[in-house]
Amino acid sequence: MRIVIIDDSGLRASVLEDGLRDAGYDDIHIVPPRGAFVARLERMAPDVVLMDLGSPSRDTLEEMLMVSRALAKPIAMFVDQSDDAMIGAAIDAGISAYVVDGLRKERVKPVLELAVRRFNAFARMQAERDDARAALTERKVIDRAKSILMNQRSMSEQDAYTLLRSTAMNQGKKIVDVAQALITASDLLGGGA
Amino acid sequence: MTTTVKISFLPLTDSAALVAAREQGFAQEEGIDLDLVRSTSWATLRDRMIYGQVHAAQMLAPLAVAVTLGLSQQPAPLAAPYKLNVNGNMLVMASDFAKALDPDVAARLADPLGTAHDFAAAIGLWRRKPVIGVVHRFSSHSLMLRYWLASAGVDPDKDVVLRVLPPSLTVEAMQAGEIDGFIAGEPWGSAAVEAGLAEAAAIGERIWQRGVEKVLAFREAWMEENPETVDRLLRALARSAAWCDDPASHDRLSELLSDPRYIDQPAHLIRRALAGQIMARPHEPALASPDFILFGREATPFPWRSQALWIYSQLVRWGMVDHDPATATRAAAVFRPDIFRRALTGRDVAMPGASMKVEGAVQLPLAVGSRRGDLTLGPDRFFDGRIFDPERIEAYLAEFSQTR
Structure with a gap:
């Protein structure tokens, strides 16, 4: 079974490809949706095409699936409409799958299930990475505010942090917001850190 | 009680009545919390609606007909009781x-x-x-x-x-x-x-001087099951559309639409179509095109079944669907003037008495029979002067030299 993944984000496509390979599928191709991707796809004659439900290239792809004479069999999204739960899971995970007509449901289902798991795992990974990034940025801001206090008020690091935290609590704000305000004020007054 | 209604849209000026209904409070006044979900492609918008991620969508009128006839991926009966704009x-x-x-x-x-x-x-x-x-x-x-x-x-x-x-x-x-x-x-x-x-x-x-453009489309079953919500939504949109047509609103409306959550383009570009001042070539003065886009006036939102049939006639013309009377009937039934009447009768909205008209026959603004007595239809000519009589589709198609 030839599976083509149309994806712009290299990372998500690799996460999906790795999963499919681990499950024993070996005829997998990744095509970014740019330039003449439709012509490339026609030459590959895939059995299953997986892509992000929200991808802006889906209209272009569907038009090609409709008019292509190169594709021997029609390809449609979720050929088998009987499995509502499966389709629901795919839509919620943000996957659109175009499947060659005639491919048996039992053969497509494991591919879709795997894609759903991998898409969800990727979304979680991304959320965690975003959280980690935000935490790192916050820590840098707080560190800078602490060093301003340490330099200008000759405080220890622990006292500087305690001052920031108690100010935040008194004002009902987040520490990072108080720290940011301090940095801004210090910059305005030409204090520097 | 407030009901949340999720509607998917594409970043286009055509979404004005939806955006203004949310941002200017017309939806809230009808007890509707409008959740607008932006999509980039029509395929995504279509799937979000037919698989139930949203309740309704700002849809290309021909796509609503095509999905219902099973021409665009998963077939699903759709219903369009309201037109979001004409022209544009x-x-x-x-x-x-x-x-x-x-x-x-x-x-x-x-x-x-x-x-x-x-x-x-x-x-x-x-x-x-x-x-x-x-x-x-x-x-x-x-x-x-x-x-x-x-x-x-x-x-x-x-x-x-x-x-x-x-x-x-x-x-x-x-x-x-x-x-x-x-x-x-x-x-x-x-x-x-x-x-x-x-x-x-x-x-x-x-x-086409009054060309059918975007509609508000629902899954037919959902629309039938939620009449009260649908009626309130249509009333909010009708008030929003009147506000969008008003030149006094255009500055504010262009600003609203330019927001990154909606169109994410500069307000002065968006304003051109709203005000009917089109810059046709770089660095040249704008050309006046006062009917460039319509939202509410001349009963713009009314879903004339004859317009769904004109779309059908063109799908037949280009070989996208085979003509037969049963298919034509299904295509016409996508437009739902009955729902429009139910929601808006007795409100401050022009209400045509008929559900079909001959398209392309109005040369000059024309006062017509209306349940409120003050409906004027704008000129709706096709540039080649042809007239579409929805009762005579075969004869209309036979006039064209190019068909499939």
Whole structure:
């Protein structure tokens, strides 16, 4: 079974490809949706095409699936409409799958299930990475505010942090917001850190 | 009690009545918390609706018909009780290509028939078969472009390449040289002109003076099961549409639409279509096109069944569906004037007495029978003067030399 993944984000496509390979599928191709991707796809004659439900290239792809004479069999999204739960899971995970007509449901289902798991795992990974990034940025801001206090008020690091935290609590704000305000004020007054 | 209604839309000026209903409080006043979900492609918007991620969608009228007839992926019965706008498209072509058209852009746009013939001649002069972007096979833009090109003997399937791409990617594709022009809703044509990439070749309003454009579409079953919510939503939209038409609102409306959550383009570009002041070529004064886009006046939102049938006639013409009376009946039934009447009778909304009319027959503003007695229909001519009688589809189709 030839599976083509149309994806712009290299990372998500690799996460999906790795999963499919681990499950024993070996005829997998990744095509970014740019330039003449439709012509490339026609030459590959895939059995299953997986892509992000929200991808802006889906209209272009569907038009090609409709008019292509190169594709021997029609390809449609979720050929088998009987499995509502499966389709629901795919839509919620943000996957659109175009499947060659005639491919048996039992053969497509494991591919879709795997894609759903991998898409969800990727979304979680991304959320965690975003959280980690935000935490790192916050820590840098707080560190800078602490060093301003340490330099200008000759405080220890622990006292500087305690001052920031108690100010935040008194004002009902987040520490990072108080720290940011301090940095801004210090910059305005030409204090520097 | 407040009901949340999720509606998917594409970044287009056509979404004005939805955005204003949310931002100006018209929805809230009807007890509706409007959750607007932006999509980039029509395929995504379609799937979000038919698989139930949203309750309704701002849809291309021909796509609503096509999905119902099973022509666009998963078949699903859709219902359109409300039109979000009439007109609003522009065909823009690369400035080099446009050199073969009338250099006086005002004259060019005022004479679509002459321009179609100039366009036919320009095709032979161009370095390749011109690639024209259309937003979808089942879009009013694509049907209008086909109608216009064919009037000059151009075969839209052979003499040009129609490349499908979503509206917000058109300007980028022009820049990359992937397309030589495109027809899309605003502000994308104006954005291409502003970027110095293109100039206007035709305006939708001059091809069909009152061309059906976006509709508010529901899954039919959901619409039938939630009559009260649907009625409140339609009432909110009708008030919003009246506000959107009012010139006094255009500054505020352009600002609202320019927000990154909606169109994410500069307000001054969006304002051009709203105010009917179209810049057809870079650095030239704007041309007045007062009917460039309509939201509420002249009973714009009323879903005339004859308009669904005109769409059907064009799908038949281009071989996208086989003609038979049962299919025509299903196509016409996608437009739901009965729901419109139920929701809006007795409100401050013009209410036509009939559900069908002959399309293309009104030459001058015409006062017509209305349950409120003050409905004036604007001129709705097709540029070639043809008239569409929904009772005589076969005879209408037989008039065209180009069919499939």
